[in-house]
Amino acid sequence: MHIYMVYIKLASEIFTDGPMIYKIYLKTEHSDENIEFWLACEAYKKITSQRKRISVARKLFTSYIQPDAPNEINIDSPARKAIIRNMQEPTESCFDEAQRIIYMHMERDSYPRFLESKFYQKLKHSLQTKSNN
Numbered sequence: 001m002h003i004y005m006v007y008i009k010l011a012s013e014i015f016t017d018g019p020m021i022y023k024i025y026l027k028t029e030h031s032d033e034n035i036e037f038w039l040a041c042e043a044y045k046k047i048t049s050q051r052k053r054i055s056v057a058r059k060l061f062t063s064y065i066q067p068d069a070p071n072e073i074n075i076d077s078p079a080r081k082a083i084i085r086n087m088q089e090p091t092e093s094c095f096d097e098a099q100r101i102i103y104m105h106m107e108r109d110s111y112p113r114f115l116e117s118k119f120y121q122k123l124k125h126s127l128q129t130k131s132n133n
Contacts, residue, residue, distance in 0.1 A: 021123065022035060022111075022114060023035045023036070024119075025110075025114045025117060025119050025120065026110060026114075028119070029110060029113070031110055033064065033071035033072070033073055034073060034102050034105060034106050034110065035106065036064075036071065037060070037064045037071070037073050037098075037099070037102055038099055038102050038103060038106070040060055040064075041060070041095045041096075041098075041099040043056075044056055044057070044060060044092070044095060045092050045093075047092070053090055053091075053092065054090055057087060057090035057094065057095075058087070060095060061083065061087055064098075065080060065083050065084075065098065073098065073102055074101075074102075074105060075097075075098045075101045075102070076101065079097045079098050079101055080098075082094075082097060083095065083097075083098060
């Protein structure tokens with residue numbers, strides 16, 4: 001199951017803040033910057049003002065992309081270099097490759113651990129018990 005599908009399931013069937021549950025789990029793994037970056041990219045894509053896009057792109061860059069950023073994400077050098085080149089005139093897609101890489105990290109690594117975690121299992125059990133009552 002894809003991460004996004006779990007977001008939809010958690011958000012629509014269980015909670016109004018479903019992605020936050022996964023984020024809490026990622027915080028325990030010290031990798032919550034991944035979901036924060038992914039969600040920030042989703043919001044970034046919706047920006048229509050070029051002025052605001054430039055401002056937000058700079059914030060994303062300094063928070064997640066630049067070397068030694070406070071919330072530096074794990075992306076490869078070509079993706080990082082492409083973003084650096086695109087920072088002169090950021091487009092709505094300038095973070096797409098980095099977002100794709102982060103999504104793959106979550107999908108292949110932290111998300112399967114989340115589904116197997118005691119955290120998720122207890123939550124699932126609690127919700128099943130609630131729905132049976």
